[in-house]
Amino acid sequence: MTTPPTAPPEGAAPHRSGFACFVGRPNAGKSTLTNAIVGTKVAITSSKPQTTRTVVRGIVHRPDAQLVLVDTPGLHKPRTLLGERLNDLVVTTWAEVDVVAVCFPADQKPGPGDRFLVDELAKVRRTTKFAIATKTDLVTPEQLGQHLLAIDRLGRETGTEWAEIVPVSAVNGDQVQLLADLLVQRLPEGPQLYPDGDLTDAPEEAIVAELIREAALEGVRDELPHSIAVVVEEMGLREGRPADKPLLEIHANLFVERSSQKGIVIGHKGSRLKEVGTAARHQITAMLGTPVYLDLHVKIAKDWQRDPKQLRRLGF
Known part of the structure; x- marks a missing residue:
């Protein structure tokens, strides 16, 4: 049975709750920023563009507020049906949040x-917009000053x-807490x-699939990242284990588009796939707390x- 939340003491600031969405071109630092504000890893990160393929929600619990951060795929000029669907996902999300931060x-x-993205965002009238x-x-104070002026100018030119x-x-960690405070105010x-303690609303199978894909993305050739998809086929605690020594058993498939890509992911005598499995296993154990x-x-x-049929099968 859950107890209803108590009313704030008289004179205290009211409790706030809502959604803020990070958007931007691919590889703009959205997922890393989401993880930094939540204080733990909820979104996978990679140096490869278009790593994020789903809407990931990270939940920040504070005494005065609950801030739900929505990390979205990078908005880009789509070359595939997958790209079109990811863009649709971004634009739908904009209309449903309290703050959009570019x-x-x-x-x-x-x-x-960036101009294309801000032009599209200008069509969303009621939402508060941050830059x-x-x-x-990665830059000097002088370069940062020029960058901030360019962002301000882009806003004026697009009517945003x-x-x-x-910055x-x-x-x-520079100004991460300040950004969280400013988002909460809006x-x-x-x-x-x-509920207290929830850090994301993603199902565990989805988190596991993403962590496997993150491990698979490291060190692969530039043309391969977009071709990798991961589906968890089975996941559950192994039967017959003592309660104090649980083992989470996961069976997953990595899908690629061509046999040449399959060879790259598996590596010489399976060496590459073994590395992916080791890296993913460590991350999954750390996140879920079970061997x-x-x-x-x-x-x-x-x-x-x-x-379209394959996309549906792979969850897009």
Whole structure:
């Protein structure tokens, strides 16, 4: 039985709750920033663009507020049906949140992709809009100053009013807490939306599939990341184990589009797949707190990014 939340003491600030969404071009630092504010890993990160393929919600619990951060795929010019579906996911999310925060990496000048994104965002009228200069640890103070002016100018040119322009570094923590405070200030008054202790609303199978895909992305060739999809086929505690020595058994398939890609993912005599399994197992154990037995297989789903039936089968 859950006890109803108690009313705040008289004179205390009202409790706030709501959703803020990070958007931006691929590889703008959205997932790293989500993880930094939540305080733990809820979204996978990679140096490869378009790593995020789902809407990931990270939940921040504070005495005065519950902030739900929505990390979205990077908005990009789609070349496949998968790309089109990811873009649709982003635009749908914008309309459903209280704050949309656009991430502009400080080490890159705002370009046509950013202008396209901000133009699209300008069509969403009622939502509060933030601009975030990410990756500030990669530039000098002078470069950052120029970058902030360019963001301000882009807002004026597109008719977008930035409620805040905030420079942050998720890597070294600069201004991350300030950003969280500013986001909370813009949320409506309301009760908790998720129970205490929940850090994400993603099912465990989805988290596990993402951690396997993150491990598979490390060190692969540039053309391969978009071709990798992961499906957890079976997952559960192994029967007959003592209660104090549980073992989580996971059977998962990595799907690629061609046989040549299968060879790359498996590696010489299975060496690459073994590395992926070891890295993923450590991450899954750390996140779920249970030792893991991980059984991985690589399969071919020919041109799945362009095939509606295959996309449905793989969860898109």
